[in-house]
Amino acid sequence: MKGVIFNILEELVIETAGIVAWNSILEKLELKGIYTAGQSYPDEELFALVGEISTSLNKPAPEIVGHFGEYLFHQLNQRYPEFTTQQTDLRAFLKSVHDVIHVEVRKLYESPNLPTITCHEPDEDTLVMEYRSPRQLCILAEGLVRGAAEYYKTPIEMTHPVCTHKGADHCDLVIRFL
Amino acid sequence: MSETEAYKQAWLREKQARLAAEELLEVKARDLYLANQQLMEQNQLLKEQQALMIRNEKLATLGTLSAGVAHEINNPLAFVLSNMDSLKRYTAAYNSLLELNTHWQSQNQLPPALAESLAALIEEQDLEFVAEDIQDLLRDTDEGLIRLRDIVQSLRHFSHGGNSERTLYNLTEGLDSTLKVLQNELKQGINVNCLFEPIPPIHCNPGEMNQVFLNLIMNACQALEQSPEPQIFITTATESGQDREEIVIRIKDNGCGIPQDKLESVFDPFFTTKPVGKGTGMGLSIAYGILNEHGGNIIVNSAEGKGTCFEIRLPVEEPQAD
Ligand code: HEM
Ligand SMILES: Nc1ncnc2c1ncn2[C@@H]1O[C@H](COP(=O)(O)OP(=O)(O)OP(=O)(O)O)[C@@H](O)[C@H]1O
Ligand SMILES: [Mg+2]
Numbered sequence: 001m002k003g004v005i006f007n008i009l010e011e012l013v014i015e016t017a018g019i020v021a022w023n024s025i026l027e028k029l030e031l032k033g034i035y036t037a038g039q040s041y042p043d044e045e046l047f048a049l050v051g052e053i054s055t056s057l058n059k060p061a062p063e064i065v066g067h068f069g070e071y072l073f074h075q076l077n078q079r080y081p082e083f084t085t086q087q088t089d090l091r092a093f094l095k096s097v098h099d100v101i102h103v104e105v106r107k108l109y110e111s112p113n114l115p116t117i118t119c120h121e122p123d124e125d126t127l128v129m130e131y132r133s134p135r136q137l138c139i140l141a142e143g144l145v146r147g148a149a150e151y152y153k154t155p156i157e158m159t160h161p162v163c164t165h166k167g168a169d170h171c172d173l174v175i176r177f178l
Numbered sequence: 179m180s181e182t183e184a185y186k187q188a189w190l191r192e193k194q195a196r197l198a199a200e201e202l203l204e205v206k207a208r209d210l211y212l213a214n215q216q217l218m219e220q221n222q223l224l225k226e227q228q229a230l231m232i233r234n235e236k237l238a239t240l241g242t243l244s245a246g247v248a249h250e251i252n253n254p255l256a257f258v259l260s261n262m263d264s265l266k267r268y269t270a271a272y273n274s275l276l277e278l279n280t281h282w283q284s285q286n287q288l289p290p291a292l293a294e295s296l297a298a299l300i301e302e303q304d305l306e307f308v309a310e311d312i313q314d315l316l317r318d319t320d321e322g323l324i325r326l327r328d329i330v331q332s333l334r335h336f337s338h339g340g341n342s343e344r345t346l347y348n349l350t351e352g353l354d355s356t357l358k359v360l361q362n363e364l365k366q367g368i369n370v371n372c373l374f375e376p377i378p379p380i381h382c383n384p385g386e387m388n389q390v391f392l393n394l395i396m397n398a399c400q401a402l403e404q405s406p407e408p409q410i411f412i413t414t415a416t417e418s419g420q421d422r423e424e425i426v427i428r429i430k431d432n433g434c435g436i437p438q439d440k441l442e443s444v445f446d447p448f449f450t451t452k453p454v455g456k457g458t459g460m461g462l463s464i465a466y467g468i469l470n471e472h473g474g475n476i477i478v479n480s481a482e483g484k485g486t487c488f489e490i491r492l493p494v495e496e497p498q499a500d
Binding site (some may be wrong): 003019020022023032033034035036037038039110 | 181184185187188191194195196199200201206
């Protein structure tokens with residue numbers, strides 16, 4: 001995972017629990033905690049951090065990851081605002097994630113680990129994002145989508161009926177526009 | 179841990195992260211530089227290959243064109259040549275008539291009136307001079323026709339390397355025998371240095387290959403006419419080419435060289451810098467045509483005033499199963 005993701009996680013923890021909390025999390029995991037945006041760090045390090053945050057805040061890990069996803073969206077959008085300005089509504093934005101945004105990410109960061117996302121629209125009010133990734137960060141994706149919905153001030157209802165954590169080979173994020 | 183201590187540690191981390199970022203930037207800059215250099219090299223290579231392709235295409239078009247021209251000229255040339263033989267015989271016949279007249283006149287064997295009118299006719303038509311001049315005209319015409327025939331033959335050679343009878347032939351042998359043929363040319367103080375690494379024999383038309391060597395070595399000799407210490411270097415070797423093993427033959431001289439702006443043209447048919455009668459400008463285009471026909475190629479490197487190197491590359495053949 002790229003350093004930028006760690007940077008944003010660090011910001012979130014410091015913002016909500018303070019710098020002392022972040023330091024002690026690093027200390028407990030015996031991590032140096034030095035992250036540079038463009039550099040890759042082991043995925044396990046991110047998972048370990050999420051696990052430790054969940055214990056110290058006494059909240060389940062999925063909740064942390066989901067919340068982090070929302071926060072991550074706003075931070076990424078602040079760093080790279082051109083993607084949301086290019087798309088006028090949430091639906092168009094979500095459809096552009098795989099073929100536009102993550103393509104740009106590939107140019108910016110050397111060999112990033114990105115998911116495969118394919119979209120289809122079974123009916124007018126529904127967008128299904130099929131998420132595939134060996135990292136199984138579908139809950140993070142959910143959070144990112146919620147963050148985007150907030151940004152576009154578009155009310156949605158999201159379900160996650162098909163999930164790799166339940167033995168499927170991919171995840172379906174079913175987004176209904178209300 | 180106190181708040182201050184925590185910030186201090188965070189600050190230290192930030193500093194480390196910045197250093198890492200700077201290092202990353204340097205690595206990227208270096209990668210970019212290398213990638214750029216590679217791209218530029220490949221671009222250059224592409225340009226060279228494109229130029230070569232254009233040249234090949236041009237020569238191929240010229241080949242087709244000259245084959246057509248050669249064919250068209252060849253037929254009338256054949257009957258003109260054969261008519262020339264008849265003409266020579268006919269003029270000889272007329273000459274004998276003239277001679278007979280001179281004989282009779284000198285012996286006063288003709289009635290005076292007849293003798294006078296015959297003499298007047300001969301005088302009026304300047305037949306004495308005509309008889310002499312016809313010989314010169316015929317000789318010149320003959321020469322011209324023979325040159326024409328050679329050119330047509332050269333053109334046909336250039337356009338399709340010929341009716342290629344291919345046999346297994348060692349090109350080193352070809353070089354040796356060509357040097358023997360050229361002994362006379364080479365006597366005039368030209369030093370020939372041969373460095374023949376063994377090369378495998380290939381299927382080719384030996385006559386045509388020798389023609390290539392002859393043309394190249396002749397050119398070298400001609401380029402060496404003004405050189406104080408004339409030298410020719412001939413080497414053979416096998417080298418790995420872009421995607422195949424190749425026989426490489428280099429024929430190098432320390433002669434007058436070829437100016438940069440002429441290098442492009444030396445393989446063009448009829449391109450010559452030699453005086454009329456000395457060069458037809460077909461030597462290199464024929465060599466080019468023959469080598470092309472054999473799946474090979476020829477390139478030239480030259481520095482004006484220093485010398486010239488022609489490099490022949492031919493594919494090494496896979497050993498046949500039978
Ligand atoms: C709703 C919109 C988005 C969704 C659903 C989404 C989804 C994801 C997910 C799930 C990952 C984790 C890697 C994985 O699962 O294999 C990821 C990674 C990433 N995404 Fe997105 N993304 C979105 C928008 C963006 C935007 C706007 C950016 C801004 C440039 C961005 C940049 C990145 C980067 C830099 C990574 C990390 C790559 C790495 O660690 O090698 N994404 N994305
Ligand atoms: N070794 C060389 N050194 C310098 N110039 C050369 C050399 N070989 C060829 N050239 C140049 O290339 C021209 C073309 O050569 P090419 O053999 O095709 O024709 P040519 O020698 O002029 O006439 P031909 O070979 O038909 O009698 C020459 O006139 C000469 O200017
Ligand atoms: Mg010549």
